[in-house]
Amino acid sequence: VTAGGLVFIGYTLDDTFRAFDLATGEVLWEVDIPAAGTAVPVTYEVNAEQYVVITAGGHSMYESTMGDAVVAYKLKRIER
Amino acid sequence: VRLFRIARDCGCLLIGLISLASVSAIEPAAAGQAAADTTEHQLGTQYSPLRQINRKNVGELERVWEFHTGDLPPANFKGLMSFEDEPTLVAGNLIICSVKRRLTALDPATGKVRWTFDSNDPGTRYQKCRSISSWSDATAPPNSQCRTRLFLGTSDYRLIAIDATTGKPCADFGKDGVVAMPTSKPVLFPEEVAAGSNPAVINDVVVVGSAVADNQRVDAPSGRVLAFDARTGASRWEFDPEDRS
Numbered sequence: 375v376t377a378g379g380l381v382f383i384g385y386t387l388d389d390t391f392r393a394f395d396l397a398t399g400e401v402l403w404e405v406d407i408p409a410a411g412t413a414v415p416v417t418y419e420v421n422a423e424q425y426v427v428i429t430a431g432g433h434s435m436y437e438s439t440m441g442d443a444v445v446a447y448k449l450k451r452i453e454r
Numbered sequence: 455v456r457l458f459r460i461a462r463d464c465g466c467l468l469i470g471l472i473s474l475a476s477v478s479a480i481e482p483a484a485a486g487q488a489a490a491d492t493t494e495h496q497l498g499t500q501y502s503p504l505r506q507i508n509r510k511n512v513g514e515l516e517r518v519w520e521f522h523t524g525d526l527p528p529a530n531f532k533g534l535m536s537f538e539d540e541p542t543l544v545a546g547n548l549i550i551c552s553v554k555r556r557l558t559a560l561d562p563a564t565g566k567v568r569w570t571f572d573s574n575d576p577g578t579r580y581q582k583c584r585s586i587s588s589w590s591d592a593t594a595p596p597n598s599q600c601r602t603r604l605f606l607g608t609s610d611y612r613l614i615a616i617d618a619t620t621g622k623p624c625a626d627f628g629k630d631g632v633v634a635m636p637t638s639k640p641v642l643f644p645e646e647v648a649a650g651s652n653p654a655v656i657n658d659v660v661v662v663g664s665a666v667a668d669n670q671r672v673d674a675p676s677g678r679v680l681a682f683d684a685r686t687g688a689s690r691w692e693f694d695p696e697d698r699s
């Protein structure tokens with residue numbers, strides 16, 4: 375959950391990472407990731423740019439797609 | 455600080471629903487943007503005060519880098535494995551813990567590798583790592599070795615301390631950066647008692663939980679909690695949640 379009013383979550387059996395509107399639950403953004411994102415995403419700021427990072431590695435017990443990826447996202451363009 | 459206290463309250467209400475921790479590589483921004491450090495996120499606030507990415511522009515997110523640990527299951531893998539790491543930003547490095555408990559420090563902006571550390575985890579029962587912990591010695595001179603250190607448990611019940619900047623073991627911690635944690639009785643195999651979760655660091659004490667292998671024997675070793683001095687690795691206390699009398 376961020377002050378930007380967003381909830382970022384992996385934790386699905388599909389290979390998708392989503393951002394929800396904290397107020398409405400609406401999916402505002404989703405993206406294919408290399409494997410199931412069975413992990414806690416993090417966000418941080420470097421050089422005045424905010425990043426969101428998720429581990430995409432799957433879970434053998436759930437038989438989701440296995441992987442070894444860590445993927446980072448940021449905005450295409452930062453308004454200053 | 456006030457902003458962050460509000461933020462924490464929000465986080466508490468939402469625990470269980472959310473999955474976003476906040477970490478910051480840099481000093482709190484001048485624009486009044488509170489920055490949560492790793493200590494705060496490890497206390498489970500699960501909330502980030504960052505707001506550059508928000509409802510209006512989240513659709514404009516794009517991938518900037520991708521890193522692969524190389525620790526993949528072999529073909530026809532029948533065991534248990536899950537890459538569940540919650541990356542940790544500490545001392546300007548984004549620390550990734552692979553399923554084999556190998557650590558990699560990445561440049562958080564580019565994903566480029568700065569160093570790697572192999573814990574040589576046997577990892578035969580359940581291969582996963584959820585995160586590591588970190589601690590800074592406020593009494594150590596700035597930039598001294600292991601002033602800021604990472605703590606990692608292993609599935610054969612070792613507690614490892616390495617320098618957060620260089621990835622080198624902390625010579626002043628345990629034996630060459632490793633404490634071989636004692637089990638309450640001899641183990642049947644190296645991973646019968648494992649330190650799978652990231653330790654908690656409270657003040658200058660590292661607190662390590664344990665996972666005892668199920669269904670191996672009736673009289674299993676204790677799943678006690680052990681605590682160690684964060685500087686030296688010396689034993690501080692132990693706690694067994696079960697009454698054994």
